[in-house]
Amino acid sequence: MRRKNVNIRPYGNSTNKQITLESASIMQIIGNCKPVALLIVVVMWCIAFTSAQPGFLSIDCGGLLNRTDPETNITWVTDDNYIRGSGIRENINNATSPFYLQSARVFPYPTNKSCFEIPLTPNIPHLLRLWFNAGNFNGLQQIPRFDLSYETTDMLSMGQVRFEQMPAWGERVLVSSGNVVYVCLIRKSDEDNLFISAIELRTLEKGMYDVVKPGQWLRLLLRTDAGANSASRYPNDRFDRQWNSSSTGGAENVQVKYSISIDNAKNLPPNPVMQTALVSNSDIMSFSLPQYRTPERIKSFVLFLYFAEIETYNASEPRIFHLSMNNVTRVHNITLQGDFSARELELESETPDNYFALQKNSFSTRGPTINAFEYYILLLTHTLTFPADAQALATLKQRFNIKDWVSDPCFVVAWDGIQCMNISSTVRVAEIDLSRRNLTGTIPPSLGQMTELVQISFDGNNLSGAFPNLSSLTKLERLYLQNNNLSGTIPDWLSELENLKELDIANNNFSGVIPQRLLDKQHSLKINYSGNYYLCMRKGECIPSSSGGYKLKVILGVVVSGFGIIGLAILIGALIYRKKIFKRRNPNKIPNYSEVLVPSISKSRAFSLDEIKIATEDFSHNIGQGGFGFVFWGKLRDEKQIAVKIDLLSRVHHKNLVALLGYCNESRDLMLIYEYMPGSSLNHRLYGKFLLHNFVSLLEWKIRLKIALDAAQGLEYLHVGCTPKIIHRDVKTANILLDANFNAKLADFGLSRVATDDEASHVVTDVKGTAGYLDPNTHMLTDKSDVYSFGVVLLEIICGRRPVDFKQSEEKIDLVKWVAQHFERVKDSEEVLKTVDKELLEDDNLKSIISVIKLAMKCIVEEPSCRPGMSEVVMEIKRAMKYENDSAASTL
Numbered sequence: 046m047r048r049k050n051v052n053i054r055p056y057g058n059s060t061n062k063q064i065t066l067e068s069a070s071i072m073q074i075i076g077n078c079k080p081v082a083l084l085i086v087v088v089m090w091c092i093a094f095t096s097a098q099p100g101f102l103s104i105d106c107g108g109l110l111n112r113t114d115p116e117t118n119i120t121w122v123t124d125d126n127y128i129r130g131s132g133i134r135e136n137i138n139n140a141t142s143p144f145y146l147q148s149a150r151v152f153p154y155p156t157n158k159s160c161f162e163i164p165l166t167p168n169i170p171h172l173l174r175l176w177f178n179a180g181n182f183n184g185l186q187q188i189p190r191f192d193l194s195y196e197t198t199d200m201l202s203m204g205q206v207r208f209e210q211m212p213a214w215g216e217r218v219l220v221s222s223g224n225v226v227y228v229c230l231i232r233k234s235d236e237d238n239l240f241i242s243a244i245e246l247r248t249l250e251k252g253m254y255d256v257v258k259p260g261q262w263l264r265l266l267l268r269t270d271a272g273a274n275s276a277s278r279y280p281n282d283r284f285d286r287q288w289n290s291s292s293t294g295g296a297e298n299v300q301v302k303y304s305i306s307i308d309n310a311k312n313l314p315p316n317p318v319m320q321t322a323l324v325s326n327s328d329i330m331s332f333s334l335p336q337y338r339t340p341e342r343i344k345s346f347v348l349f350l351y352f353a354e355i356e357t358y359n360a361s362e363p364r365i366f367h368l369s370m371n372n373v374t375r376v377h378n379i380t381l382q383g384d385f386s387a388r389e390l391e392l393e394s395e396t397p398d399n400y401f402a403l404q405k406n407s408f409s410t411r412g413p414t415i416n417a418f419e420y421y422i423l424l425l426t427h428t429l430t431f432p433a434d435a436q437a438l439a440t441l442k443q444r445f446n447i448k449d450w451v452s453d454p455c456f457v458v459a460w461d462g463i464q465c466m467n468i469s470s471t472v473r474v475a476e477i478d479l480s481r482r483n484l485t486g487t488i489p490p491s492l493g494q495m496t497e498l499v500q501i502s503f504d505g506n507n508l509s510g511a512f513p514n515l516s517s518l519t520k521l522e523r524l525y526l527q528n529n530n531l532s533g534t535i536p537d538w539l540s541e542l543e544n545l546k547e548l549d550i551a552n553n554n555f556s557g558v559i560p561q562r563l564l565d566k567q568h569s570l571k572i573n574y575s576g577n578y579y580l581c582m583r584k585g586e587c588i589p590s591s592s593g594g595y596k597l598k599v600i601l602g603v604v605v606s607g608f609g610i611i612g613l614a615i616l617i618g619a620l621i622y623r624k625k626i627f628k629r630r631n632p633n634k635i636p637n638y639s640e641v642l643v644p645s646i647s648k649s650r651a652f653s654l655d656e657i658k659i660a661t662e663d664f665s666h667n668i669g670q671g672g673f674g675f676v677f678w679g680k681l682r683d684e685k686q687i688a689v690k691i692d693l694l695s696r697v698h699h700k701n702l703v704a705l706l707g708y709c710n711e712s713r714d715l716m717l718i719y720e721y722m723p724g725s726s727l728n729h730r731l732y733g734k735f736l737l738h739n740f741v742s743l744l745e746w747k748i749r750l751k752i753a754l755d756a757a758q759g760l761e762y763l764h765v766g767c768t769p770k771i772i773h774r775d776v777k778t779a780n781i782l783l784d785a786n787f788n789a790k791l792a793d794f795g796l797s798r799v800a801t802d803d804e805a806s807h808v809v810t811d812v813k814g815t816a817g818y819l820d821p822n823t824h825m826l827t828d829k830s831d832v833y834s835f836g837v838v839l840l841e842i843i844c845g846r847r848p849v850d851f852k853q854s855e856e857k858i859d860l861v862k863w864v865a866q867h868f869e870r871v872k873d874s875e876e877v878l879k880t881v882d883k884e885l886l887e888d889d890n891l892k893s894i895i896s897v898i899k900l901a902m903k904c905i906v907e908e909p910s911c912r913p914g915m916s917e918v919v920m921e922i923k924r925a926m927k928y929e930n931d932s933a934a935s936t937l
Contacts, residue, residue, distance in 0.1 A: 101285065102245070103245050107242070130159040132151055132159060133150075135240065146178040154238065158458040160229040168222060172246070172285070176243035176244070177208060177213045177240065199221075199429065200426045201426050202427060214287075216264075218262065228244060249284055261344065268417075270416075272324075273321045282317075296325045296330050299355060306385060310388070314416070329402055337397075343425070346393070346394050346398065352415060369402050428472050431474070438474065440491040445485075464476035464478075474497065478500070480502050480525070484507065490513035498520065508529040509530040509532065519544065524539075524547070527549045527573065529552075529553050533556070550573070552575070552576035666678040700758075722784055730783065731845060745884075753897070754926065765914075772831060776834035776838060777834065778838055817848030861905055867880050894925075900913075904918065
């Protein structure tokens, strides 16, 4: 134990006489004035009382209306302007609690981190108090448990929420160089919901609790008004600190009415608190101190003690005493004099103390006394994200207006799309994934500051401009920039990134020649640069471009005077229709497709994107919409009117969707050409089919989970990344194809359908799909129908059996019903695991499997609106993969 900051505050001149005179003057005026003047004085007094709470912010979390506490006159506001996220309001049926504890803001599963943004005054100490009053949020009669984080400029801190009784509260004192503090609730268990009832912020005076500074916090353990009969706070304490009453055996509660000067006590203990004291009738008086185990970074334990002599006695009867902590004397010969002035004592220890004691000096004729004390933990900030990384992400946040990124990027729960790692004593950003966020603008060069980046993904946005110089990213392994509007040439510095293994820049506007050194690395570097019309492999083969590249792939057809791609599309549809009619009428006769004349594409010319934008006035004249895209009217420079159709499906590109490479119509059958997937389908892999004369072994759980994630991400792209969204309508294991490395892609868009705005809630009414995967609500198929089908796929992956299998016993024929029976009968692990593929039942993956079972059951609920969206499904599968990875790591 060390001794530090042992400061005895000296006596000072009392100013309380002036306060007393002011009060007396007001009473005298009231006594002498006329009735009108009396009314004015009363009104002014009320106004003064109403405005007596500057620097107060009181937030009623989950409350519906702003209200004023009739007992304290403190105004409470709703949390609508301070919450980061949504959550739900929950009523607490407890009439004995204050109104601000009769509601709560609740964040149900799967929300992992939700924050409140609380404004601060920079470089001024603040008291921050949180209230919790639990309801039956999780359907169980138990109090939820979770973690808290406090995050402000250059300061991060953690706290555990482990309640023994309700309501409960916790308090901190902080000084920030910034103007906001984030109070965040962090999930620790899937079963426990996050909740909070109230937040109070009180601005203190500069100089109070001067042990606190940016980078250090105080966490309250105990605040005691010695000798008081009841607890007190505002208005007795103008800073609204909550003081608990205390008494002890062998001591007398003493209270006085005259004022005590507090001006020379830095922490300004309130006068009503200093007007009470415990005075010992014996030689010693001791007080227990609370013990607390915390994951926070502790610097020390701080005890503030407040003394004032409130008894009158002769100078020949001195009161002198010592102060000891855990039987070690810390302060000798504390002497109090009767000038009614407060004295403050501050003690700091590196280790916690169990108690402190006041013991009478041998020369003293009176026992020790104390008026009040406070006990705190002094906390240090947790490790912040490396400054260069944080600054670069701040630039990204500002450029792309990412509103859900708050405070530190990596603390506890990393920002959405960010992966972090610990390197020595520093936290660095390893991955950035901002795919399919509808981002526009350019990629900021500040990314080059993040020298530990391993992966960057901006797939599926609307980014433009040229490559920023990222040559400093020597550890970069994967760079995904496909499906954007990026232009310019491919920089040579990419070939200098020795760790680069994957580069995908497909479907952009890049032009010029691919650097030879980059091509030479194709044995160690996987490159995809398809879909860049003006990009070539060798000099002299490039199509000239004066405008820096065109988005020619967006414009799939321009119909000029009845010719072009729209005519071709209509003709193909007519051919298919004719074929159906022909087969119906002539089942034995084979049609001669060689006699069908298709308009020659060579008779149509190519138009640049700029030319089409001018003709259509930037696509401002929408004249129709088909199943797969929009049609716009336009006029060329030669006054010819045109119709431009933008085919949405042709612009669908994603790493987890099988790519449509083209079509052939030169034979009697119309053929579609897709990329080859050598790993066959998930259906084949699950059920042990023969493929190329080699038996396909059963898949281990980790691989199944990876396949599920890939397929979910492909479906998420169709639902979220495409505008308008696309409904697949035939999600099944046979349409999930695998490459040689078990990377999965969603295939077969034969039944897919675009969902327009008008169809958002009722996309299709004609039933399509495969038995066993069909949504029971077949009258109204939406994107949630795809979610249902994907839930069935998850059950197949887990259970290792088909959705409908007549070889099974009667209760097992329908996979969904069979699993649901076990899931609903007894919601515990042992019952549900009876349905799991026996090949998967290993001790180190049960948590991951159970989480996926729960997810599958959410996907197949009967009411579509209660099913999760695919973005939530993707997030949950990633969580299951983390369980799996954590389990694997723990066995090493």
